[in-house]
Amino acid sequence: MLAGSTPAENPEKSPGYATDGKSMALVGNTKDFNLVQLLTLVHRGRKTGCLEIRTKEASARVYFRDGKLVCAERSDHQLSFAEALVKAGRLTQEVHKQVITDYGPKTDKGLVLLLEDQGYLARESALDVACGQAIEVMQFLFTLADADFRFDQGLPAPEEKIPVAIGLEGVIIEGSRQMEEWEVLQEQIPDLRMIVRFADQQAERMNNVQLTGDEWKIITQIDGRSDVATIAELNGINEFRIRKIIFGLMSAGLVRLERPSLVAATPRAQSDVRSQPKNAPTKISQRNVVMRIINRIRGI
Amino acid sequence: MQIVKMVVTGGFAAGKTQFIKTISEIDVVSTERKATDEGSRLKRDTTVAMDFGRITIDDDMVLHLFGTPGQKRFDFMWEILSEGMLGLVVLVDSCRPEMFRETTHMINTFLSYRPVSFVVAATKQDLANAWPPEDIKIALNLDDDVKVLPCVALDKESVKAVLLELLYTVLDRLDKEE
Numbered sequence: 001m002l003a004g005s006t007p008a009e010n011p012e013k014s015p016g017y018a019t020d021g022k023s024m025a026l027v028g029n030t031k032d033f034n035l036v037q038l039l040t041l042v043h044r045g046r047k048t049g050c051l052e053i054r055t056k057e058a059s060a061r062v063y064f065r066d067g068k069l070v071c072a073e074r075s076d077h078q079l080s081f082a083e084a085l086v087k088a089g090r091l092t093q094e095v096h097k098q099v100i101t102d103y104g105p106k107t108d109k110g111l112v113l114l115l116e117d118q119g120y121l122a123r124e125s126a127l128d129v130a131c132g133q134a135i136e137v138m139q140f141l142f143t144l145a146d147a148d149f150r151f152d153q154g155l156p157a158p159e160e161k162i163p164v165a166i167g168l169e170g171v172i173i174e175g176s177r178q179m180e181e182w183e184v185l186q187e188q189i190p191d192l193r194m195i196v197r198f199a200d201q202q203a204e205r206m207n208n209v210q211l212t213g214d215e216w217k218i219i220t221q222i223d224g225r226s227d228v229a230t231i232a233e234l235n236g237i238n239e240f241r242i243r244k245i246i247f248g249l250m251s252a253g254l255v256r257l258e259r260p261s262l263v264a265a266t267p268r269a270q271s272d273v274r275s276q277p278k279n280a281p282t283k284i285s286q287r288n289v290v291m292r293i294i295n296r297i298r299g300i
Numbered sequence: 301m302q303i304v305k306m307v308v309t310g311g312f313a314a315g316k317t318q319f320i321k322t323i324s325e326i327d328v329v330s331t332e333r334k335a336t337d338e339g340s341r342l343k344r345d346t347t348v349a350m351d352f353g354r355i356t357i358d359d360d361m362v363l364h365l366f367g368t369p370g371q372k373r374f375d376f377m378w379e380i381l382s383e384g385m386l387g388l389v390v391l392v393d394s395c396r397p398e399m400f401r402e403t404t405h406m407i408n409t410f411l412s413y414r415p416v417s418f419v420v421a422a423t424k425q426d427l428a429n430a431w432p433p434e435d436i437k438i439a440l441n442l443d444d445d446v447k448v449l450p451c452v453a454l455d456k457e458s459v460k461a462v463l464l465e466l467l468y469t470v471l472d473r474l475d476k477e478e
Contacts, residue, residue, distance in 0.1 A: 187401060188441055190408040200444075256443065259411070287474050289304060289361070290386070294467045296357045297460055300323065 026151040035141055036175050038149065043067045043168040050155035055147045060137055063157035069166040070157045071130065072137035081108040081162065084133050090125045091115065107160030130162040138171055142178045143240045178240070185243040188250070192229035192239070194257040196222050196246065218245055222255060302361040306466070307381050308351070309368040309406055310391030311399040315423040315453035316367040317351050319391060323459045324353025324365060378406075379413050387466045388418035391451070392440070394430035400439045407440070417470040421451035421462045 030038075030053070038051065046067035053060050062072040082100075085091035095115075099106075103114060108130075115121035141147075157163055196218075211219065214237065221231050232242035249255040308316050321328045328351050351367030366381050382388070388410055392403045403420075410416065420440065422433040431439070437448040447465050452458045 184401070187405050187408065190412065250441070258443070259415070287471065289302070290467050290470050290474070292357050292361060293304065293363055294464060296355065296363075297323075297463050297467070300355070300456070300460060 028149055030144060030147045030149060036172055039168050039172050049151055049153040052150045053141055053147045055144055060141055067168060069134055069168060070163045071161045072134040074137050082111055084129050088129045090121060090129055095120050108162050109160050112162060126162060127164055131164045131166055134164060134166060140238060142175045143182050185247055188247050189243045193227045193260050195227050195260060196231060197224050197256055197258055198222055199253050199256045215245055303364055305364045305385045306387050307366050307385045308389045311393060311402045314391040314393045316391055318453040319459055320351045320353035320365045320367050322453060322456050325356060326354050328353050378409060382410055382413045385416060387470050388416050389462060389466055390418055390420045391423050392420055392436060394422040394424050394436060395427050404440050417473045419462060419466045419469055420448045422448055423451045423453050425450040426452045
């Protein structure tokens, strides 16, 4: 059972407990008890255990020890630790390949020990990258408004992982901010299938703005046909980041979004078209209807 | 008898009930109940089911106007109401910028159900602290071709102008689809 925890400041929004016969797990949905509330619970209760977050599309596990974040891993779209070292510039691709060739696949911890022994990597660098990976997973998790969760008290982090010890205060503050930001971004860019186009007179506006590297990458790929999701995929940018970049460019008046055409509408819209009755009004009759209403309203 | 449906939506106390009342030829049928949430500070009664108004077009046709419930917890009604609508009027209270985000959310939600012609009516334009429609358009992050019209829901001519603009928008759309 969760050690001395009563997460029920608001009983209506409290998650529930489930038992598998051995220990009790805290289970619920982030709609009712969000990730910030969960982390606050772990932080204040100095808990040790594993938090599993699951949606239809993705899942992740986050491990805590004494209320600190120890490691986090996603089941999808996550670089291996070696790839993360390469991406962070702490390890060259050649050394990575050489080590794999010479010593075979290693666990994260085994790889770090080996690289340390060979003089290719300092332990601090490895810890930096491990922290970065864990934070990145947390950032992703904050974007999941509707996910099932399960917190298993006492479950330790896997032995092979590089353990870090990240205080949750900063994660909670950043998470609260990100969740608010995410809400706004979802409202402004409700559908990733929207087409990105340049705004009118964007060329004049471009003279007065400073763009980041990522923003430039996006700008160069706007062709009036690609949607937000495609551009994100091409650049390996996650959903939160692409929404943030596009929103920034929209706010600066550089780009605008257009809904996909009726033909490529949502599955729901397509099914509406399919289910349209055979005697559905034609364009001419619809026009006639509208004209009759216009005439009537003018005369009121 | 052919029935044509239009939907009037908007945030809490944006003027939906009044808008329909001003133009309807029948007394608006609305199920108003005492508000029990935070909205009660602003409006003593709020629409918990829907408003319904009617305009007879001619012998064969009537126009039904439906106002959506004003409170978020009734948003499941939106999809039902949007079924088969000719067009959508989105009312936004020009004096309450804190409602702009919710209005954007409403527009996106309705458009996600099905593509539909719509106009935005910036209500309470007779009040001193009303935001101008062009600023509201920017605040709502609307496309250039979306019409944001000044409106006073108590004024019949103003309401007529909004409905006519919506109908012209529907015509434009039909033309483009041809």
